[in-house]
Amino acid sequence: MFTLTEKPIDIAALNREMRTSESGALVEFTGIVRSGNQGRRVTALEYEGAEDLAAAEFGRIADEARASFSILGVRCAHRVGRLAPGDIAVWVGVTAVHRDAAFAACQFLVNQLKLRVPIWKKEFYAEGDSGWINHP
């Protein structure tokens, strides 16, 4: 249900795996590395994750989503390691019988993922410096 990977995320394969004959809808979110953040030019990102803990926390988020929305399946893949602007950082997919539940659940999953799952991001800037995002 949740994967941290150093290799590029194969969206087509994930899409294929998630489709079933019961699901009338598959909503996907693809998160992409931006070249700019808060007015600074970003040349690269480094992601790091606590693998088992991240999988457990995403599992809890998925359980919450199932309790709130009428959905069928949930998948998430997140990159770790060094990425360049334009690369895919994260992919979340949700299937449901009807599209409304899938859209709402996908939004919920992505928001909670960003708030709770132990993954960290270090930005490298055009000026040569770098910094951990959200660290005080």
Added chain:
Amino acid sequence: MSAPELYGLVLAGGRSTRMGRDKALLVYRDKPQVEVVRDLLSGFCRAVFISCRPDQVGLPEPRLVDRYDNIGPLSGILTAMDAHPDKAWLIVACDLPFLDRATLEFLTAHRDAKKPATAYRGRIDGLPEPLCAIYEPAMRARLHHFVREGITCPRKALIRSDTHLLDLPDPLALENANRPEEAERARQASRGAVRLDEGQPEEKRACDACPPKSRTVHVHLYAILRERSGHAAIAMETTAHTARDVYAELAQRFSLSWPAEQFRVAIGTAFVDWDHAVREGDSIHVIPPVAGG
């Protein structure tokens, strides 16, 4: 036959794990606690020594460096008794911010040198308080015997000996301070700002005089914590009771100035409170603010 001469020993060799800094060097009034206790003892003892570990620095002379390992306060007590076996010892811990002259005066005045030890009854449980007590020369052989039997708690040693027990004239005189918040409260109380017997509910805890049991935990550090410490994972031998205490040790070891509250903590795959107990073999993850997606 007159009573053996009394020497004083300030126990300053504790590891101060929960405090996060050396308790002997804390200042409650106008000087470090180790000097406060030394000066108090010098009014009652022919000579006063500072008991410490071999690796401790910054403590005043004369010192008696522990010659035993891993037996807690008994290592300092036995080192002193071995060095001067014909003396009686007034043994006092350095983490008793309310200890005063009157309490020591009462103890020494009511000493019974024919018993192996003279001690106060604890305020809460009535058991002997081993770290503000007089140990007569006869106690030395008993303590060695107890250590050989695997008993390293000086309170148990006093319970199993024919200790002369006294009631505290001031029931709060032997309150100790093991954590920063307890020390802060002690500071306020010494300025008259709060009263010690109000506020916090009484907490039932393990014997403070026992050598702490150590356990191995595996700490995982991420992102900025990994970079600052230079470690992604550390196996730590610790006497810490809670995740907060483990973090305090790490913060001290790697000079991290961030308070625990800036991070979350997980044991295994469950997020827990900073005050969650840690057990042998636990995997403890210290989680900086996350930024996935």
